[in-house]
Amino acid sequence: xxxxxxxxxxxxxxxxxxxxxxxxxxxxxxxxxxxxxxxxxxxxxxxxxxxxxxxxxxxxxxxxxxxxxxxxxxxxxxxxxxxxxxxxxxxxxxxxxxxxxxxxxxxxxxxxxxxxxxxxxxxxxxxxxxxxxxxxxxxxxxxxxxxxxxxxxxxxxxxxxxxxxxxxxxxxxxxxxxxxxxxxxxxxxxxxxxxxxxxxxxxxxxxxxxxxxxxxxxxxxxxxxxxxxxxxxxxxxxxxxxxxxxxxxxxxxxxxxxxxxxxxxxxxxxxxxxxxxxxxxxxxxxxxxxxxxxxxxxxxxxxxxxxxxxxxxxxxxxxxxxxxxxxxxxxxxxxxxxx
Amino acid sequence: xxxxxxxxxxxxxxxxxxxxxxxxxxxxxxxxxxxxxxxxxxxxxxxxxxxxxxxxxxxxxxxxxxxxxxxxxxxxxxxxxxxxxxxxxxxxxxxxxxxxxxxxxxxxxxxxxxxxxxxxxxxxxxxxxxxxxxxxxxxxxxxxxxxxxxxxxxxxxxxxxxxxxxxxxxxxxxxxxxxxxxxxxxxxxxxxxxxxxxxxxxxxxxxxxxxxxxxxxxxxxxxxxxxxxxxxxxxxxxxxxxxxxxxxxxxxxxxxxxxxxxxxxxxxxxxxxxxxxxxxxxxxxxxxxxxxxxxxxxxxxxxxxxxxxxxxxxxxxxxxxxxxxxxxxx
Numbered sequence: 001x002x003x004x005x006x007x008x009x010x011x012x013x014x015x016x017x018x019x020x021x022x023x024x025x026x027x028x029x030x031x032x033x034x035x036x037x038x039x040x041x042x043x044x045x046x047x048x049x050x051x052x053x054x055x056x057x058x059x060x061x062x063x064x065x066x067x068x069x070x071x072x073x074x075x076x077x078x079x080x081x082x083x084x085x086x087x088x089x090x091x092x093x094x095x096x097x098x099x100x101x102x103x104x105x106x107x108x109x110x111x112x113x114x115x116x117x118x119x120x121x122x123x124x125x126x127x128x129x130x131x132x133x134x135x136x137x138x139x140x141x142x143x144x145x146x147x148x149x150x151x152x153x154x155x156x157x158x159x160x161x162x163x164x165x166x167x168x169x170x171x172x173x174x175x176x177x178x179x180x181x182x183x184x185x186x187x188x189x190x191x192x193x194x195x196x197x198x199x200x201x202x203x204x205x206x207x208x209x210x211x212x213x214x215x216x217x218x219x220x221x222x223x224x225x226x227x228x229x230x231x232x233x234x235x236x237x238x239x240x241x242x243x244x245x246x247x248x249x250x251x252x253x254x255x256x257x258x259x260x261x262x263x264x265x266x267x268x269x270x271x272x273x274x275x276x277x278x279x280x281x282x283x284x285x286x287x288x289x290x291x292x293x294x295x296x297x298x299x300x301x302x303x304x305x306x307x308x309x310x311x312x313x314x315x316x317x318x319x320x321x322x323x324x325x326x327x328x329x330x331x332x333x334x335x336x337x338x339x
Numbered sequence: 340x341x342x343x344x345x346x347x348x349x350x351x352x353x354x355x356x357x358x359x360x361x362x363x364x365x366x367x368x369x370x371x372x373x374x375x376x377x378x379x380x381x382x383x384x385x386x387x388x389x390x391x392x393x394x395x396x397x398x399x400x401x402x403x404x405x406x407x408x409x410x411x412x413x414x415x416x417x418x419x420x421x422x423x424x425x426x427x428x429x430x431x432x433x434x435x436x437x438x439x440x441x442x443x444x445x446x447x448x449x450x451x452x453x454x455x456x457x458x459x460x461x462x463x464x465x466x467x468x469x470x471x472x473x474x475x476x477x478x479x480x481x482x483x484x485x486x487x488x489x490x491x492x493x494x495x496x497x498x499x500x501x502x503x504x505x506x507x508x509x510x511x512x513x514x515x516x517x518x519x520x521x522x523x524x525x526x527x528x529x530x531x532x533x534x535x536x537x538x539x540x541x542x543x544x545x546x547x548x549x550x551x552x553x554x555x556x557x558x559x560x561x562x563x564x565x566x567x568x569x570x571x572x573x574x575x576x577x578x579x580x581x582x583x584x585x586x587x588x589x590x591x592x593x594x595x596x597x598x599x600x601x602x603x604x605x606x607x608x609x610x611x612x613x614x615x616x617x618x619x620x621x622x623x624x625x626x627x628x629x630x631x632x633x634x635x636x637x638x639x640x641x642x643x644x645x646x647x648x649x650x651x652x653x654x655x656x657x658x659x660x661x662x663x664x665x666x667x668x669x
Contacts, residue, residue, distance in 0.1 A: 065445075084629070101465060109387075119455060131436070136440055
């Protein structure tokens, strides 16, 4: 217990660890209070016209489909169309009709819209003869907002690996690791203490983040807590492994970044792409954060079945990573006794 | 010159032993795989599908872009699966348009577009004035982003790791008493990082942006890479001279990565335009690189002069800090 006290003290003195602890909290608070940026303009159509080229009613007609910007010269208009970050459709008068201009690198949606716009213009008088029934759908952005919150939570949980890995590496660099070898402390005690640090801090960071992000009924909150505990344990184990294999801080930072990148990228990509292939799905589950992500998303959407299944998968991960660690330390001991 | 050569040799050895080149090679392979097998598949947005339910055949001539469904349930199902789609229900005699809510403007366009398919008209193709295909655009865009990221983040980190290693090995102290010109120490590092960044830019562009395109664009890309590489290497040196250890440096790096890069990428690549972004120096550097890839405009003399001035003042700052560091060491 006393050892753990010292370990915690040394981690709390480390600004890097403190920052890792606070970063997810700050991001979660920002996501919650500021809300999402308005991305709804991204899928909208934008039109560019020449000043004094189109009659007023044509401009009004265009404006019902999307914002219209007028450019003073032909060159300005062409530059705006060619600008790669936007999908501006140029519209010019062509006798009584209109014609459209594109840069040619737009996605299909904008190309086809530009292709069909003149025909739509010709039929503009006929258009409104149908009853239009707009069905409500949940806000598309809300889904992404939720995804960002869950990813922040995952970062908080898997930050657990930062605490013990950084702590172990800096001990190696400062020579404390050598002193530890002559202290009356077994390798197992050392590993357990480090594991406890990553686990406790990862858990705390994730619980605070979850408290900021989610409001759940007690049963689901308990399930969420279980998922957090299991994920933090896995990440603490991974941190222990990183701490073991990296000798310098630079290498450690790279490993941690790689792990975080994979842990964030796999669930995000599988969420965005919507993987249906069962083989690819099960491969994704080899990354522990995938199970966490799916589980929390399920809880946030009101379900519990997937969350329970994912909890079991995470427990499997805990056992697997723990065995891997034991195997590696046994190997090292054998290696040490041989030399 | 001889001194400079031996300094260069020392720096190269340091970088090799720090696995810097290996890391760059790893990044190159990772990026190339990502661009060729991942990124290009995600970038696609189809025009809305239009589903028609017309059991009695009231609509005679409909466009071939229309997809017919056989029952009202099937229409509902199709719309639920494809929420951007538009359904036309002609089962009751009158035409009724069904769709899930999007944005106001887009909804109007979707409805009118769907109706226009009931009256197929001859439509030509839009005039094309640009030179890139959608795939070329996607390739150039992602290559530009990756190159910018690699130089700003990884180059910055690499420079710091070398300097901190030298600090810990006492090389700066040794250097203080050597009869060498003091700026050679900084110059040799800049030269190596610049050369490795240039090589990286050439390889990354030709592997990902398409070889024929790259050959024509290379001079402009290399000019921008030179500016960016020198500025980032000098900024990395300043940070590592000012900060106590690598740990503090990683914090600076985190701030740089999150708060500096995100708004720049957002403004430069999407239609989200932030008003204050023109005061962000990295925005101009990024746009310079982007213009080089897309040949949208050549860098003006004021931009080049600005970059040169930034490099010169950063270099002067590094000199001052470096001399201070050496005085501290003695």
